[in-house]
Amino acid sequence: MALYSEKVMDHFRNPRNVGVLENANGIGEVGNAKCGDIMKMYLKIENDIIEDVKFETFGCGSAIASSSMATELIKGKPLEEAKKLTNKAVAEALDGLPDYKMHCSVLAQEAIEAAIDDYNSRK
Amino acid sequence: MALYSEKVMDHFRNPRNVGVLENANGIGEVGNAKCGDIMKMYLKIENDIIEDVKFETFGCGSAIASSSMATELIKGKPLEEAKKLTNKAVAEALDGLPDYKMHCSVLAQEAIEAAIDDYNSRK
C-alpha cells in the first residue's frame, strides 16, 4: 500500500546505469517536458549485443525507476532480445506500478526502441 | 442552555396546586389529546377572590410547569387580576420558555380564562 513497491523505490533511489554514454552508437529520446516526462537512452551496441547502456530521465519516481530497470533488463543482452522488451516486462520487474504510472514503463520501452531505431539508421 | 430553566424544572418536578378541587365553582379545560396538551383548571372563587385553585395537565414538562406557575400567580388574587394574567407573565415567572414551548403558557392563560368563563356562566 505504499505508493511504490520496494523495487521501484530501490531503482529510484539508486538508479542503475545513470548518466551519459560518451561512445553510444544509438540514442533515443522520448516524451516531452510539457507532459512532465522525458527519457533519453544511450546504447553501445557491438556484434548485435547491447554492450553498454545509460539513461537520463526528467520525470517522476516511477519514470526514473522504469528507465533504470529497463537498462538493467537489456544490458549485455542480444539486440533482438532488447527489441522485444515490453513495458509490461519493465513494470513486472519492478514488482508493479500504480495504474496511472504505467505510462512510465511505456516510455522506457519506447526510449529503447527509439535508441535501436537510431542505431539502425546509422548503419 | 439546559432544555428548561431551573424554575420550569422546579415547577415540573414539584407542581403546586395539582389535583382536583372538589368544591370548584369554575372549571375550564383547553387543548386536546391529539395535540398532546390538555389543561384543566379548577377555581374556587369567593367574593371575587380566587380562594383556591388546582389543575390537572396532560402534557409536556413545560405544560405542567406552566399550569403550576399559573395557579401560583392567581391563587388568592382578585378575579379581576386573574383575568388579566397573560401567557407572557407565566413564561416570565418561569424565567422563560423555549420558543416552541410558548404555546404551553398560552394554554395556561386560556385554561384560566375558560374556568372564569365557566364561573361567570354559572352565576
Place this chain on the structure above:
Amino acid sequence: MIYADNAATTKMSEAAVNTMVSLIGDTYGNPSSLYAFGQKAKEALEKAREEVAEAIGANPREILFTSGGSEADNQALISAAKLGEKKGKKHIISTAFEHHAILHTLKKLEEEGFEVTLLPVHENGIVRPEEVEAAIKEDTALVTVMYANNEIGTIQPIREIGAICRKHGVLFHTDAVQAVGHIKVNVEEDNIDLLSASGHKFHGPKGTGFLYAKKGIKLTNLIEGGAQERGKRAGTENVPGIAAMATALKESVENLDAYAAKLTPIRDKIIAGLKEIPHSAINGDEESRVPSNINFCFEGIEGESLLLLLDDKGIAASSGSACTSGSLDPSHVLLAIGRVHDVAHGSLRLSLGEDITDEDADYIIKSVKDVVEYLRGFSPVWRDLVAGKGNFIL
C-alpha cells in the same frame, strides 16, 4: 445513569477510542500526500475500508466513507435517482416510516419530478415484500426500505425485498443505520445494491459513516472537489475517525451473537414488565426486532414529561412525542403503525446498551411504572377515561 438511548447514539468503544487517538498522534498526515508519512495514513484508510467491507460482506472498492448516515442516505438516493432519470425511470418506492434523511430527500426528488410511493408498514411495523413487488412499475428506479426502524426496532424482510428487486431489475437501497453492528447484515446474501450506515450507532465516532454501492453502480457526488474516495466524495479524509469506525464495526460484528444472547432476554423482560402497566401497548413486532429496542405507548400521559422524570431517576430514554421534536405531530413512525395521535404522544423508547444488567431492567420497569402512575394521577385525559367518559384506545 442507565443510558438507554443507544438508538440515538452510542458511547465509543475503548478500542475505537484507542485507534482514533493513536492515529491522531502518529498518523495525522494527509492520505493524498506522497511522502511515506502520508502514505501511512493512506494505509490506515484502506485498512479501514477492508475491515468495513468485510463486516458487511462487500468488496473494499464498494465502500465510500461519508460524514454519517444522513449523508450516505442522501447520496444513495440522489445517485439512484440520477441513474433512473437517465433511463427515463422516475418512480421510487419506499415506506411510510423511513428516517427523515430518506423521507426529506424523497420529498426533494418529488419536487424535481419523481413520483414516490410510500408503502404501509402495518400494525406490526413490517413492510410486506408482496406489496413491494406489487408497487414496482415499468419506470421504478429504486426501492429503498430501511433495515431496522430507528424508533420501534422492527427488522424488515430485506433479503426478500432484495430478491424481488433483483428479479425486476430495480435498484435496492437500505438504510441500515440501526442494523449494521446490531444484527447480521450481508450485502451479498441480502441482495442489497446500496446501503447506508453511521459510525456512532455502533460505538464508533460521530461524524463518520459509509455508503456501500455495489460494483458498477455509479454514484453522484453530494460534495464536489478533490479526488478523494475515487472522486465520489471530496474532502480530506477523516482517517482517525474512519479507522475508529472500522475498529468499532469489526468489534460489534464479531460480537453479534453474544450481543443478541445478552440483550434479548433483558429486552423481553422489560417488555413483559411494562406490559403489566394497564392500557399500555408495545409498538412494533415483538419477534422481528433488534435486541436492544423496547417501545411502548401509555395511554393518558405525554412522553416528554415521562422522559424528564425518568431522567430524574437516572434513566436516559427517548420518546416519539411531538414535544420532543418541536413539531405538532408525534412520531411519523408511530402514526405509520396506526397509533392515533392521542396515544402516540405518550410513547417511550428504550434502546439498551451491552452494559445493561438484570438489575437495571428491574429498576427501569419499576421506574416507568411509577412515573406513568404518577403522571396519570393528574392527567385530565386519564381521569376521563377512568370515569368512563370516552373509551380506552389501548
Place this chain on the structure above:
Amino acid sequence: MIYADNAATTKMSEAAVNTMVSLIGDTYGNPSSLYAFGQKAKEALEKAREEVAEAIGANPREILFTSGGSEADNQALISAAKLGEKKGKKHIISTAFEHHAILHTLKKLEEEGFEVTLLPVHENGIVRPEEVEAAIKEDTALVTVMYANNEIGTIQPIREIGAICRKHGVLFHTDAVQAVGHIKVNVEEDNIDLLSASGHKFHGPKGTGFLYAKKGIKLTNLIEGGAQERGKRAGTENVPGIAAMATALKESVENLDAYAAKLTPIRDKIIAGLKEIPHSAINGDEESRVPSNINFCFEGIEGESLLLLLDDKGIAASSGSACTSGSLDPSHVLLAIGRVHDVAHGSLRLSLGEDITDEDADYIIKSVKDVVEYLRGFSPVWRDLVAGKGNFIL
C-alpha cells in the same frame, strides 16, 4: 521528520485532543436528546459555536457546522446560486486558482445554466479588486474568491472585494480554509457574506469544518434529514470533533501574532536560500503571503522525484507536479500564475508549522539544493538547457 506540509493538513493541538477525548468519554450523548446528559452535549455544541463565531467576528447563529471545508464550499455556492436563481441572477464571478471544491461546484452550476467568469490572478497570484468590479453584471448572483491560496499562499484583497460586492449588492463568499487560524479574518470588517473553513487546517480534527452565513442569508441543504443545525444540515452532530475544532481555532487565533512573528522570518530565510538555486523562481507574491508558505519552481526537474528524495531526507513537502495527482496537467494554480507546463512540473511547496526551527530551515535549504542538483545531474532537459539547446524559462 520535518513536517512541512501544513497546508495539506496539520497535527491536532494537544488542547484540541484533550477537548475531544474528554467529550467522547463524558459527553457522548446526542445533543437532540432531552435528558440532562444529552443537553450537556448540546451545551458543548453551542459553546463551540460561540467560540468559532467569536474567532471570526460573527454571531453564533451565523455558524453552521459541516464535515469540512469542501462541504462548506459546496453548500455556500449552491445556496448562493439558489438565491440568485430566484431573482433571475445566474452569473457567478470567481478566480482561476480556486480550490477544486469551488471550481468543480462551479462547473456543476454551469451545467445547470449558470454563467461563470473566472478572473485572472496575474503573475503575483493576486486578484485585482477593480477587475472584480468590472466583471460584475446586472445578473451577478455571487462573487467567490479564496482568502489565501492553498498552493502559493497568496493573500487576496478580501476586504476590498467585499466592499465592492456590498456596493453592488452582490453576495460575497470566500473560501478561507487556508486563512482562518493563520491570519486575521473578521467577517464584519472584511465585508464577507459567506465563509468556509476546515478544522484540520488549523490543528483541529479532520472531518470538521464550518460555514459562516451572514444573518438573513438562507442556506440550501446539501444533506437533508434531521433538524440539526437549524434544519440546514442533517446528521447527528459530531460534538467532540466540533468542540475540538473550536478549541483549536480559539488557540490559533489567540496566537496569530506570535505565529506570524515566528514563521515569517523563517519563511523568508528559506525563500532567500532557495533563490540561490540557479534557474529557480518563487511562485506568488512575496509580501502578501501567509507566514507558512513557500512555493518554488526549479527548471529541469520534476516535482514528484524531488518530493520523494526530500522524504528520504526526512522532509515532508508537496508539489504541484502532475505526477502527484495522477492527471496529465500540473497544478492549475501554477498555470494560472503563468508558469508554463515545463517548469510547473518542477514545483515544490513547503508549508511550515509552528514547531519549525532555524536549524530546520538550514537543513531544508541544503537538502533542496542537493536534491535539485542531483536530479539535474541526469535530467536530459537540464543537459540541453546547459548546452544551450533551448532557452531557460526561469
